[in-house]
Amino acid sequence: MNKAGNRAENAGAVDMARTEVIAPNLKQRLSGVTSTIVQLVPVQARNLGIAVFGPGLPDSLPKMRWWQLPWLLRRPETGRPRIWHARRNTEMVAGLVLRHVFRAQIRLVFTSAAQRDHRPFTKWLIRQMDGVIATSLMSGRFLEVPHKVVMHGVDLEKFHPPRGPDDAFAAAGLPGKYAIGCFGRVRHSKGTDLFVDAMIALLPHYPEWTAVITGRITAEHKGFGDELRQRIAAAGLSERILLLGEVPDVAVWYRRVTLYVAPSRNEGFGLTPLEAMASRTAVVASDAGSYSEIVTRGVTGDFVAANDGNALREAIRPYLADPALAEAHGAAGHEDVSTRFRLENEAAGLREIYDQVWAKG
Template sequence: MTGPMQPFPDGTAAPDLSRVEVIAPNFKQRLSGVTSTIVQLVPLQARTVGIATLGPGLPDSLPKLRWWQLADLWRRPASGRKRIWHARRNVEMIGGIVLKSVLRMPLHLVFTSAAQRDHRPFTKWLIRRMEAVIATSARSGSFLEVPHTVIMHGVDLDAFHPARTADDGFAASGLPGKYAVGCFGRVRAQKGTDLFIDAMIALLPDRPDWTAVITGRVTAEHRGFAEELKRRIATAGLQKRILFLGEVPEIKAWYRRVSLYVAPSRNEGFGLTPLEAMASATPVVASDAGAYAEMIVEGETGSVVPAGDGSALTAAIRSYLDDPEMAKAHGENGLAHARTRFPLSREAHEIAQVYNQVWSRGG
């Protein structure tokens, strides 16, 4: 490092590049897990380092560079050290390589990998050109062939919190039953929505106190999948107890209203929803996709089952539906676990340490 990191006033319409030392590109218009990570992290990072985003699909509350400002990247910031280009997708790694190696801009390249699969040769080539690599879980790190640092995502403990008012209780929803079990996210086979529906069809007829809620968008390509699930529910006569709510305006409240959260994904990158549930004092039954198994403490904050195993998923959910007191206790355990191990501030701090290591190496 050439000096201490300087505070940066976030929210500036067109940030002063002389104070920007880190650029977080976001080259995808549609909301995704990566976009959500940037939206949550940048305001925290902006408290200790000059950071700005670049690209579409981000709220105006974030410090955002304009495309025309790229021409000024040939000049170093006031600190004198090279800026860090922190990519999270292949296209962003490509952009950084072009700026650094083709246009000869003074940049350091950092990449965060959440993928849990063997990378294609081109992706491996891109990763080898990064100066530092972060893996979002030990599992994703196992697919990397370069030195890396594992930094698991954190959760915003101010945004996701236990019930505080009557509006946070399930009764405020006006839906039938005493307890709710939820499954949130895009409705599609990858997310295992069908596994959740099948479990609910098997379990709810004998458990009248429970209602199931599914939230999330149904895109055009998955509309047929969703319609088939609704047909199964209708055939079982459970239309009033297994409910598709669509995209809800305030998903945070639903984490507080449900007594059990289920994350049945067949495959996942990282997957933040179990952390959001635990931060809301809600226990989690999840598949072992993504980083779920690294978040959940088996038998204490929830349960993890093999991805795609509907029978195991149903059995794990059954134990909570039959014992609401256990669900409550595991929810409290999950809250303590999230606060201790997964605060968003911890993630921001550990990323800052990687930045400092890169700057200390210079070059």
């Protein structure tokens, strides 16, 4: 390693001479994009010089520091330009500024998860990219440029089937024999109220089941959370529909529940069904995001139209009536995700895009 590389290593930064891909994360708060980067980059780093850049990322990841930005003005040891892999508008803008204002030796790749018509400025940004990726067939339909679909993968080491007593629902010390879960930020867009309404209607008929909701309620959505608690209390189900807030390790809760529900009204991609399936848990979801491309109806779970509370309730009902059905679909889901949605698959798909961009010179 050269002297600059040694200084970088001592400062907790990557050796830029050997770093060919930068994955920026220009957002402080945790998001689905952040989660994707955190899970994916270690897999990519097995056979690629890659570094993350920006706030809110764990120190375990290879990082390019702010003081290393001048390194982007020159090419790495391989002689080919670095790739700046953006996943947000701000990151596309930053890449364009680096390339056209500061003359950075970079090529620009963008991953789009949005399932809506892009605004004119976003469309313009996308047209400036050297490579474009869609996270699903649906998101690809809103792109007006050539692109490749590379679906997200899931960390099969973190999200896995139950292995011991702590993974059993009984370990939680909560009432009931079986649990049904809904995890993620508690807010209207995530459909938490649709899940609560379904539980209020169903749980009185299925006394062995308890509903568990985890996830942060921000100040902006406090009123929404308070209203949910009031509905639950009015139904006399405060001990069977539980809002746990943020939990230290959500992965164990995927293993403790027998059925997972993803009732979002809208999503980008949406990783939680994959995390549930990797944990051998059946899934009922809306068709928001990529959920209908992830869940195989009647095999690994079911999905319904987004924002249809009645359909969601009726899709859940068969699993509460027959826990064995949930267990069978959970087993099928684990087999499916272990084949189709490995992080290695995603990393390989991205590498193909990078190679195509490098081939252009």
